[in-house]
Every structure is written in C-alpha cells, then in structure tokens.
Amino acid sequence: MLTTTRWCRLIVITIILLLTPMVRAADRPPNVVIIFCDDLGYADIGPFGSKTQTPNLDRMAGEGIRFTDFYVGQAVCSASRAALMTGCYPNRVGILGALGPHSKIGISDRELTMAQMFKSAGYATGMVGKWHLGDAPQFLPTRHGFDEWLGLPYSHDMTPKHPATTQKYPELPLMENEKVIRTNPDPAELTTLYTERAVDFIGRNKEHPFFLYLAHNLPHVPLGVSEKFAGKSGRGIYADVIEEIDWSVGQVTKAIDDANLGSTTLIIFMSDNGPWLIYGNHAGSALPLREGKTTTFDGGVREPCIMRWPGRIPAGTVCRELAATMDLLPTFAKLAGADAPRDRIIDGQDIWPLMSGQSGAKTPHDAYFYYWNKHLQAVRSGKWKLHLAHDYDHPDPPGHDGQPGKYAKRSIGLALFDLESDISETNNLADQNPDVVARLQALAEKCRDDLGDSATGRAGRNVRPPGRLEEK
C-alpha cells in the first residue's frame, strides 16, 4: 500500500513529467522565417489597402502584428539587404546601391551576419532567393552563415535580355550553394521554385531550431508569373505576381503549421524597398506615401511589414512606432539566446517590446536617417521628418508593359513634415516650427560626423569598409 506521502510524491512526479514537453517547447528558441520581397510597394497587399487579393497575408496580419512605420536601410536592393543582414545602416558597412555582376566589393568577412548569429546559437540556416551582397565566392551566402542556398546572386534584370540598358550583362546564374546549376531562369518560374525549396527546408529541419531567409526576386522587373497565376487576378500581371507571392506565404505558413511549429515560429513578411515607379504598370504602389524606390521620401523606404508568432505576438494588432530591418538582428539575438556583436557599432535595437505588444512600448530610436547612397537627405524623429535640400528622380513619364519610362530631375528644399497628420509629405511646416527644425538639424549633424555625408564632404568617423576582392 502506498502511503499518503508517497501518493503525493507520485502525483507531483507525474505532473512534472506531463509538463516537461510543454516547458521544453516554450524554452526552445524560436524558428525564424523572413519572407523578403523585392520592390514591393507599401500599398501592394491587402493588409495595407491593396485591392489585389492576398488572403494569406490578410490571415497572417489577423494572426499577428502589422507595423505601419517599418523602414529599410536605403531605397535600393544591396544597401537595403546589407542593413537587414548586419543590423547596421548600409553606410556603416560600406554596401551601397545595387551591386552588379563581377562586383569587386561585397559583404565584409569582418561583419557578423544575421545567419552567422543564428549559427552561433546552434540553428540550421537556409536561404532561398536573391542575395545581392556580392557575387564572388567569398561574398556568397554560404560564406556568410548559411548552410545552404538556392537562388540568384543579384537582380534578375541583370541579364543579356535587360529591356533598357546598353550594358553587357553576363548570363544570369541560378546557383545552388556555390555552383551554377543553370543560367537565365525564366522569371515566371522563380516564385514557385523558391517556395517549393523553402517548404522542403522546413520539412528537413523541423526537429531543431532553424532560420530561413526566403528572398523573392519578384515583384522586381522583369515580371513573371507561373501558369497557375497568369491572368488570375484580372488586374494585370503585377497583381498576378502579388497573388503568387501571397500563395507562397500561404504555402510557407501551412508547412510551419502542418509541422506543429506554429507556436515556436516567428514569420516576418516585408520588402527591401518601395516600388520602382519608372516601370509604370509593372511597378507597385506606395500610396499614400510619396514617391518610391531610389528616393528618400517614405515611398522609397517605408515598407509593409507583418509579423506572426501565435501565443507570443498578440493577434490582430497594429504597431505605429518606428522600427527598421536593422533592428531584427539584435532582436533575434535576444530571442535565440545569442550575442549581438559588442566590439563594434550596431545601429539596430531590440524591438521585442513592440513586437510582443507590451503596453506603452516606444520606438528605441531617437532618429532614423534617410540616405541616398552617401548623401544624407532627411531625418525623422518621432512624428517629424526633415528633408535637407536635395534632388531626386521622379518618373515622368513612367514606362509601360516592362519598358522603363524616363526620370525627371526634381528638387526639394529644407522641408519639415508631420508624418502623423501628413503621411504624404506635402505640407511644409518648417517656418512654423523653427525649434523642431533646429533639433532635427542637430541630429543630422551628429549623423554626418558618425556616418558621413557626400553633400557636405564628410567621410564619417565610424564607417567600416566593405569586403574587397584582392587586386591581381
């Protein structure tokens, strides 16, 4: 016969054994999936006001959080990806513009990428899609923290078939790890090809923590859509492409849920920069934001962003605080139990209080700086955005059906906008708010000292060089 004490002990042990798997699941660092589009506009998906049908993104937003003020590093591909991967302004790590084939520079070996951070925490790391941080072997994803990669080393318009440039591009390589598996893939096959590989990666790695970076080439031009989506939207090929990307989000989310990983997986959806408006009906829309890719208006750098992690991120919520792609590395480091680098400046901050919906959580940034290449063109602090005088390219007229239009040079003088009441940056309030202008100018001056500014001839005391190929 068991005594009462023994019964009690048995019950306690049984409860502990029953709870152990739950404790383990809660303790397990989360899987992280980033779905990163290329040149997707702020208003291109349903949760941000598009009429294009995006049921999977609608559902993801309903199950997670939507960030209305989420910024990328710069309004162009390579610079933006450098910020995502390193947690720094692109100017800090020396990657600017869009790197072409045979680039002499790329991501430096001295930078710690997000993938390397995850590796240090014992994660499996996989990448599918466009890299664009250097195409020489030493710059490829497999040399910077990814166990595996299937995709393109740069943009898929950098081919011999480019519609406008006279530049001679080499054959476009589709790569698996460091091998070219074929050349000149059809843009119409890329979204489905990448999605199938992403689902395969999830299936192969479900038993341990993983980081998956799915970087679609679309909806960057040239547009392409698989047969199952061609003409489906009834609203033109751009909308068809968005519907296929939405399908892809559904496939990835389903793979996560089918593997019972929903409660242990953070999924983030966003884009590298705003719409390339010079392509007219083959570009998206950033409305009500002003302008698009290549500019420092918010249409260039403010992106639709959705995050989903059932049980940890409150469902159906909206965050209107400023956050940025460079915040993801330090935030993930905390979630993964890894260290963000401490021996150098990292610009990103932990935004878990915003993501997890902590009441009263505020942006960790005093200011966000808008660069175009090395030119500091604007600064935002709180609701205020100050443009410093600069030129910019405005499509006039825009192109059509895959052919680019022309850019007209325009300029803006010193201008202060209240982004809360004037999201489209139209009503200059500089004269009425000299104190605010002075405060933001002081922030800009501090930034010039730190990161440099080509307009004032400043080099920046805390910039680091990119990786370079050795001269032969």
Ligand code: MG
């Ligand atoms: Mg882009």
